[in-house]
Amino acid sequence: MTHRHYAHTLHAGQCHYGWDNALAPVQIVPPGETLLFHCKDASDGQITATSTSDCLARLDAARTNPVNGPVFIEGAMPGDALKVTIGAFTPSGFGWTGIIPGFGLLADQFPVPKLHLWHYDTKLNEPAAFSPYGRVPLMPFAGTIGVAPAEAGRHDIIPPRHVGGNMDMRELRTGSILYLPVEVEGALFSIGDTHAAQGDGEVCGTAIESAMDVEITLDVVKGGAPRFPRLTTLSADPRHLDRNGAEVTTGIGPDLMAAARDAVSGMIDLLCGSYGMAPEDAYMLVSVCADLRLSEVVDAPNWVVSFHMPRSIFD
Known part of the structure; x- marks a missing residue:
């Protein structure tokens, strides 16, 4: 090749x-x-x-x-x-x-x-x-x-x-x-x-x-x-997926893994409701382009995990 x-x-x-x-x-x-x-x-x-x-x-x-x-x-x-x-x-x-x-x-x-x-x-x-x-x-x-x-x-x-x-x-x-x-x-x-x-x-x-x-x-x-x-890394992420902003869902609680699951589940629900996607399709799509982030880990006893889906995907 x-x-x-x-x-x-x-x-x-x-x-x-x-x-x-x-x-x-x-x-x-x-x-x-x-x-x-x-x-x-x-x-x-x-x-x-x-x-x-x-x-x-x-x-x-x-x-x-x-x-x-x-x-x-x-x-x-x-x-x-x-x-x-x-x-x-x-x-x-x-x-x-x-x-x-x-x-x-x-x-x-x-x-x-x-x-x-x-x-x-x-x-x-x-x-x-x-x-x-x-x-x-x-x-x-x-x-x-x-x-x-x-x-x-x-x-x-x-x-x-x-x-x-x-x-x-x-x-x-x-x-x-x-x-x-x-x-x-x-x-x-x-x-x-x-x-x-x-x-x-x-x-x-x-x-x-x-x-x-x-x-x-x-x-x-x-x-x-x-x-x-x-x-x-010597350069910015070349995809620039956030140029049109993002839809963001969150999970909040004392368990970071549970919060991550809640944030992803929330995004799947949002995409299914907004775009008529099947849940399986939404799950696969977010896996290849949405970003899971630790947004807050200091305000005990609960932490915030956020899931960012770039709006530019749907342009």
């Missing part, structure tokens, strides 16, 4: 499905090297352009969130930081968003699988259409990016960890610099779970899941390991 020459390319088949510091590296590179990763989508290709909603209930969970790697970086030692500079993304033009039974913030309210397929402009000049309800501006990023933990054994790929992993932060986009704590020699870096767009929170459990290529430069900062992943 790209014509630039790279000294190192990780192909789609060079992937794994769990963090394990015993995995043999598929590439060994010096610090400062730029690599090209051919990343699969989060379903490992199980969802295609002909898939239907019932396919989601039959997904092989052992194949979810494949990550390309691991890559051994020469000179990286425990206590160092791995400096990850994120370069250009080359998207595939196809993606999907789904409600997967038992997964997502409101899994108890949405037990039936539902799939939405996306076809978008690979130049990212045009938003992707979401049925007749709205259009979502695209901004590719890597949902899962991390290094091997010091603890032996295989660790599930789904939960994020102090060494990175499935963080699902849309700031992990072109131009951003991520610092990860190195815990094993060589760091053993891996990346995958690429997304074409996502709202903060990824509330239904999926974004626009989409295979794509991504350029990554790996370097080492000696003795610079942060306690948790640290990120530097």
